[in-house]
Amino acid sequence: MRLKIVRKTSLLILLVLSYVLYYVPLTFTEPQHSICLGRLALIIVVDGAEISIVNGLEEFNLLKNYGIYFSNAYTVLPSATTPAHTALAYGTYPNVSGVVYTYAVDREEYHVTKEDIPKTVSWYDQIMSESIVEVARENGVLTALIVGKEKLKVMMGLNQVADVLKILPSELAYGVYDPNLPIEARYRQDEWIINETISVIRSWSELIHSGEYALVIVNLPALDWTGHACGPESEEYYLVARHAFQQVLSLVDIIKAEGLWNNTLMFVLADHGMSDTKPSKMLLPSKDKHHWGVLTGIRHYLIDTGGTAAFIYLKDKRDLEKAVKLILKSNLADAIYSISPINSVNGTLEDVGLNSPFAGDIFVSLKNGYQFSYPNEGAHGGVSTQKIFMFMLGGVISSKLTYSNEIVSIVDVAPTICEFLGLPIPESFKGKTLNYFFAPKVSLKVSISPSVIELTDSYAESTILVNGSVEVPSKLYIYVDEEEIKSSDISGEFSETVSIKVEEGEHTVLVKILSDGKVIGGATSKIFAVKIRYLPLPWNLIYASIVIGVLISLIPLVLLIINMKRKKL
Template sequence: MKRFCSLFWLAVLAFPSIAFSQESKEPIVILISLDGFRYDYVERFQPENLTRFIADGVAAESMMPSFPSKTFPNHYTIATGLKPEHHGIVDNSFYDPAKDLTYAIGKAEIVQDGTWYGGTPLWVLAEQNNMVAASYFFVGSEADVQGVLPSYYHEYDGRVSNLTRIAGVFKWLELPEAERPSLITLYFSDMDDVGHRYGPNNDEQLSARLTKLDHELGALFEGLKSYDLDINVIVVSDHGMMNVPADHYLNLTELTKDIPARVVNNGALAHVYLEDQKDKEKVIKELKKSDMPIHITDVDDKENYQDLMYKDRIGDILIIPDRYYYLAWETTLTRLKDNMDRLDTDKFGEHGFSPAYKDVHAIFYANGPAFKSGLEIETFQNVHVYPLICKILGLPIPNNIDGKLEVLEPILR
């Protein structure tokens, strides 16, 4: 508790006008993403500030990610109200034959190129409707989607501390009314980092990291109360996390060594881009001969993607490991073994699997004057967050999105 108080007062001291009244009462939405925060962490660990935040607001049993349950497709789904096959960021990495380029989250020049991104992200919609938007990290927010960027944004840098990010939010709220953002996005990677490294069942490591994150969120929540502004906070995550034992990593190099195709691997899903479409049946038949615990599917069967708007990016064939298994290149397998020996663990945490598995379900919590208090709701799909935020801010809801306002509208006052 002492640490929590000190964090709050540090914020107040850094921004002394935080305690003064502000003139505007137009609604503000702060959308916070806690990457990799599994649906059951709050119940398991009872973090003080998040628990209080939920008690006074709205909490979903869980939020179902879109397929695949990876970081970039799901953040951008939350931002656009579109499923990955409709907004184009179909995985953390994928090949685009038209561009003859591979999208990968570590390639800044590609991540910041707005031509990769479909749909209309919330910050673009806000700016198009004469509303100021700001982002302290969120997938797509540093790309000029439709030629538009948020009025204030930062290029992603994971070394920036959480408190620096929170201080950035306070700075934006201190701006004069005409310059102050009505939409702010904020991103923290803590639970994804610790979940990958130790797995989602390592209570000691998870609890320690969550306690620190919760103190920092507490500083944000308390600081926001000091503004005389209509601030609504929505806390989400992109996906949960699943334990993968050491002997459940599958050698994708061996599996695909004789396949005439480009293969882009994301662990829970490998995209196969054939050199010749005539080879499809033969390649599927060959892959199915493997005794690995995998599922091979023709993308045209629409088993995982219901609409093939970005079919070329998805590939021709999908290789999907069974639950609790993960695909890895041979070079990666060696590195994984070294990491397991160094960390003295026999399992890691992974995601990307089908949303049918609750392990990969995410969170949705909301608190503020727009929301009812003490309300628990059932699991829903993450595409529905977008129209909810549009409604609060008075933004027009695009007709072509997958999200539906009627799903979450009942949580509003």
């Protein structure tokens, strides 16, 4: 009886095995082509760099040699670190990203609860849309975040993942608001960030050269802290600003030395400015930092957003007009935005992209010199620090353009980088792409047939067809596994065909279009050539029988071992 079962099972195994040996199905799918202009995208934020101060620095003006300077760039409201970096990474305004400040209040919930002190909502819990770090990762782009402040993790989006995450160690961020902190300690903060950035770029350099894409986002924190502690017109602020731009220039040199500059797009910008404030002009000097004297009699909660601006959450939303009247009467505000239209204010929250569920009923920006709850020499948050500097640098930018006075926004950075890296632009990205500043336009399509090959011989033939159009006469290069297969001069509409012999394995096809020595377009694709190893009938059956035979002959040995173990027990 037992013998019969063994025989039947082995026959079944034999049949299955012979089928497996006879045919291994291929599971490859058609590879995707990607068209891109470059490989390395960088965003360098000089935190709290006041345009009216830094634009006089020699180091700042040297950056104009490497691309375009935008003289009319603006950040979002509140002009503060968390909302500005969110706008930067999410390509949109707070009413879409949700994030209005490092912490905030759910406005509608506050209206309906009984408590005077609301539950606050963290930056993470305000997130409502997608960040460029998430888009990049979904599309296989390497991502790095090297920042001076923990809260800047907001740029990673809901997933909170990046390939590299570096945050300035707390011992280097000690005593930053102390005006007597030695200047060398401030220098060390930005040096740490730039050194980490350089080591990431060096470690990825080879990968980028071999066809990988990378997005690196950097925040230099020292200038913001110096501005708060010493004021934007201080000697310390001037020195730390010079040092920050020296660091940026040294980073440009490193990227050039790594041979990556011609495929690099690098934004250098401020997240917000810095205005001169007086410790004596602090409006909320008492322990209670959340209730403003000018609104006496109105139940409200105030969140200071950087010093010179605040959100006011009303307990009773019917108090809106009364509250606005009191603020106007105080003569302290230089701009007021309200949740619903009121004649006497500058506009609604919606008008300035601030209508997030976490914004207050009123956003108030203070007049020059005033601040809410910190006795600082410098602060930001309101409309006076909304103007920022912005550079768009890199070898991909047309060398004819060096300056633009077009009005641009911090939200334009993310969609522009998406276009540069060939990434899809999410609908939530409301900024515009600044792509017309790139080198000449190009369209490119690569088709390979066949791209999945079942090899029966040691090699097979495949044909690469490249077609598209270029705006200016250019040079086309086709590489297979980094070896140049073809180069030709192209102009206007073009179509090039090349036949290649491929051996077993995976092969990378790279197509590049260069104009003036700069890469203006490119695409990668893959060819898979697989050799199918099988024995023809009836040899596969004989081979399988031998395998099964060996297995069956092992059974007595196994039984013997089991018996021996039993005896021991």
